[in-house]
Amino acid sequence: MCQGTTGPVDVATGIITPGAYLRLRREAARMGIRQVAAELAALPFAVMWPGPAEIARLAARIGAAEDDTEPFTLAEAELLQHAFRFDWSVYAQLIDLHADPASDGTLPVPQICRSCGCSWHDPCVRSGAPCAWTDHNAELCTACAHRPAPSPGLHLAGASGEGAPA
Known part of the structure; x- marks a missing residue:
């Protein structure tokens, strides 16, 4: 998990973790982890044949990212957008926020729906x-x-009520 986290929210900051954000967006798309893995393996530019072993490996990698044990790199997250919609910049912000717990609130916190992860x-x-x-x-x-x-x-920090997700 991200340093100082337990579950989907960092206990020190109250901010949703990067992995929990991706899980919310995947679930909002009504997709399972194996389904996402199969779609990624079947991309036309995939470098390997999408067999059961490769799909299982990708599913394990997605699970590790969603559990915050091994967050996706930004390049990996960009590829993930081929399977389901999410705001790449929100994911990047969450990575930065959790990578620098000493930022003392100087980094902006994205407003994220606590139920579906929209922004x-x-x-x-x-x-x-x-x-x-x-x-x-x-x-x-x-x-x-x-x-x-x-x-x-x-509980998601950054939900100040300013603006609308439009």
């Missing part, structure tokens, strides 16, 4: 319209506001 530049789209931040809870987008919270204690 300002990667909103949910329901009925053809992008979501926004709810007025009553700045940690949830309007698409997730009616859903129950994912797990107790999942």
Whole structure:
């Protein structure tokens, strides 16, 4: 896990971990880890045949990144976008925030929905319209506001309520 973390949130900062962010976005895309691995292995520019062993290896790598035991490099994260949508810049910010716990709040914290992981530049789209931040809870987008919270204690810093994920 990232240094000083337990679960999806860094206990020292209260900020979602990079791996938890990717997991939220993968789950919002309704994809399993093996499904993502199979899609990555089948990319036209993949350097190996997408057999069961390669898919299992990729699935293990994705699991390690989501568990924050071995975060993706930015180049690996860029490839991951071929399987499901997420905001690459949010992932990069989370990597930076967790790599430098001594930043004392000087690095910007992205606003992320605690339920689906959407952000300002990667909103949910329901009925053809992008979501926004709810007025009553700045940690949830309007698409997730009616859903129950994912797990107790999942608190995302940076949800100041400013702006909307449009």
